[in-house]
Amino acid sequence: MRISEKPLKEKGIRVTPQRAHVWRLLAESGTHMSAQEIWERTREVLPGMELSTVYRALEALREANLVVESHLPEGPALFEAHVSPHPHLVCERCGEVFHPEASPEIIRGLLAALAVGGFEVHELHVVARGLCPGCLGDEGGKRGGVRVEGERG
């Protein structure tokens, strides 16, 4: 078979149809999915696919740094093909998860700050809960955001 298995080979992890399809799904979609979703969509191509296999494939891909796993405030973990660290914004109202690219300077600043404590960061996760632009419009009068230490009242 000739799927998008190059990255797996390069990383030196064993290539199987299951892993290759999971990887392809994430890489081609360019977005995040739960293990369930990945399972359902992989089954269409590999009917015998098991959910536990999805988890094991994702773990292998994650260890190979091809995939990132994010734990949000609610629901199952989300997986996506690895790109530069970027925030995940979860809307409290519609539940949608947004993932804008964060400016590298912000991320670098964060990493630098963490490094001050002598910590070597391998993975960085930024997750925010709040209201997305769409739902903000619907909410009329609400207001108020995160209060940061040292801010003026």
Place this chain on the structure above:
Amino acid sequence: MRISEKPLKEKGIRVTPQRAHVWRLLAESGTHMSAQEIWERTREVLPGMELSTVYRALEALREANLVVESHLPEGPALFEAHVSPHPHLVCERCGEVFHPEASPEIIRGLLAALAVGGFEVHELHVVARGLCPGCLGDEGGKRGGVRVEGERG
């Protein structure tokens, strides 16, 4: 009873011994705990305490903005008395969770960046996985951190 129930009253949530003790535990310890840990330690004072009650108390406290819930890459959620947003650093080797105060500028920068997308942030979570100073020392030769887009190779 006369525990540390003032904040609960002020927030207008019903005060019960269970909630007051959960709150006191978190506020006095100044650190994070899993629901299990809170349960075990609350039972010492309230023998009939149920784990489900701990979860329900934590949810009430969270909605009142007295408590913050963090979902780390592994294990159960951790809860702590609400303070300004700060990172959680999880050591991959020893499993310890560190929570240094983050400089307000960094956090503000992050919030500002997120606001650009029109998102109103209510909660912000920064979670990093990596190696803590102690474990870094033990590891001899390892190296490598998070690669940020736009960095020099």
Place this chain on the structure above:
DNA sequence: CTTCATGCAAATTTTTTGCATATCT
């Protein structure tokens, strides 16, 4: 041909829920 991934089934872990009763305001 040896090592490791998969399928299948079952177990674990973490969190949530229904309902009768007790407690708070």
Place this chain on the structure above:
DNA sequence: AGATATGCAAAAAATTTGCATGAAG
């Protein structure tokens, strides 16, 4: 009194594991 939290038991959700077999390097 009226609203809501708790205890208890059971369920749901998410993820992990054991083991025999099959596929990959």
